[in-house]
Amino acid sequence: MDWDKLRIFHAVADAGSLTHAGDALHLSQSAVSRQIRGLEESLNTTLFHRHARGLILTEQGELLFDATRAMAKRLDTATARIRDSEEEVFGELRVTTTTGFGTLWLAPRLTKLYEKYPDLKIDLMLEERVLDLPMREADVAIRMKEPSQADLIRKRLMSLRMQLYATPEYLDREGRPERIEDIRNFRLICQNPSTPQVAAGALLVQELMSHEVASTLTVNNYFGALQAVVNNLGIGVLPDYLVEDFPHLVRVLPDVESQEVPIFLAFPEELRHSKRVAAFRDFVQEEIIQHRRHLREQAEGESPAS
Numbered sequence: 001m002d003w004d005k006l007r008i009f010h011a012v013a014d015a016g017s018l019t020h021a022g023d024a025l026h027l028s029q030s031a032v033s034r035q036i037r038g039l040e041e042s043l044n045t046t047l048f049h050r051h052a053r054g055l056i057l058t059e060q061g062e063l064l065f066d067a068t069r070a071m072a073k074r075l076d077t078a079t080a081r082i083r084d085s086e087e088e089v090f091g092e093l094r095v096t097t098t099t100g101f102g103t104l105w106l107a108p109r110l111t112k113l114y115e116k117y118p119d120l121k122i123d124l125m126l127e128e129r130v131l132d133l134p135m136r137e138a139d140v141a142i143r144m145k146e147p148s149q150a151d152l153i154r155k156r157l158m159s160l161r162m163q164l165y166a167t168p169e170y171l172d173r174e175g176r177p178e179r180i181e182d183i184r185n186f187r188l189i190c191q192n193p194s195t196p197q198v199a200a201g202a203l204l205v206q207e208l209m210s211h212e213v214a215s216t217l218t219v220n221n222y223f224g225a226l227q228a229v230v231n232n233l234g235i236g237v238l239p240d241y242l243v244e245d246f247p248h249l250v251r252v253l254p255d256v257e258s259q260e261v262p263i264f265l266a267f268p269e270e271l272r273h274s275k276r277v278a279a280f281r282d283f284v285q286e287e288i289i290q291h292r293r294h295l296r297e298q299a300e301g302e303s304p305a306s
Contacts, residue, residue, distance in 0.1 A: 010065070010072060011032075013047075047060060089279045093276045093280055095139065122280075144261050146264050161240050162257060166252050191225065
C-alpha cells in the first residue's frame with residue numbers, strides 16, 4: 001500500500017476536509033483529492049461520504065483511520081525516542097493530571113523546570129478523564145489513584161487528604177464550628193458529590209451534606225473552590241497540599257478529613273529511556289521532597305515548646 005497516500009488519507013480523515021488537509025500538508029486541494037481517489041481505487045472501496053459541509057468517513061474509512069491513527073502514535077513514539085537519544089532535554093512533553101492538582105500544585109512549580117530546561121515544551125492537559133498512556137494520549141500522568149493500565153511504569157509520589165479550611169476573616173465574622181454537626185450553620189464550599197473527583201473527597205462531602213447544611217457553594221474543581229474560600233465565602237473542602245502555598249488558611253475541625261488518597265506518577269514502558277520523561281520525573285520527585293520538608297518544618301514551628 002502506498003505510504004504517501006495513507007499519510008494524506010490520515011490528514012484528510014483527521015481534518016474532515018480536503019482543503020484543511022491540503023493546507024496542513026502544503027498541497028493543493030486537487031492534489032489531495034487525486035491521492036484519495038487513487039487510494040479508494042486501489043482498495044476498491046469508498047472511504048468518505050462527500051457532502052456540502054465536509055467529509056464523513058464510511059465504515060471502511062473508519063477501519064483504515066483506526067489503523068493510520070495507531071501508526072501515527074507509533075511514529076510519534078519512535079520520533080520521541082530518537083530525539084531523546086541526544087544529550088539535551090528538549091521538545092514536547094505531554095503531561096496530564098487533574099485540574100486541581102495541575103492548577104494549584106504543579107503549574108506554580110514549573111518555573112524551576114523551565115529554568116533548568118529552557119527548550120522543553122510542556123503540554124499540560126488538566127482534566128478528570130483518565131487518558132490512555134499506552135495509546136500515547138499523553139506521555140506522563142499524575143493520578144490520584146494507582147493506574148490500572150498495563151505496560152506502565154508507576155511511582156507513588158505522596159498522599160493527600162481532603163480537609164476543611166477557611167480564612168481567619170471568615171471565622172472571625174461567622175465563628176468556628178466545634179463539632180461536625182455545627183457545619184450546618186456555615187456556608188460549605190465543595191465539589192458536588194456527583195462530579196468527577198477522587199472517591200474519598202466525594203464521601204467526605206456526602207458526610208458533611210448529611211448534616212443539613214443550609215448554604216452551599218459547589219464548584220466543579222478545587223481551583224474554583226479555593227478562590228471562594230480565600231475570598232471569605234465559607235468553609236471549604238480542599239486538598240491538604242494547599243497548606244504550603246496558602247499558609248494563611250486555617251484548618252477547621254481538625255478531626256474531620258477524608259481517607260488517604262495516593263498520588264502516582266506513571267508513563268509508558270516504551271518511554272523508560274526518554275530524557276524528557278526522566279527530567280520531569282526527577283523534577284516532580286525533588287519538589288515532593290521540598291514539599292514534605294517544608295510541611296515538616298512548618299509543623300515543628302507550630303509545635304509547643306517542650
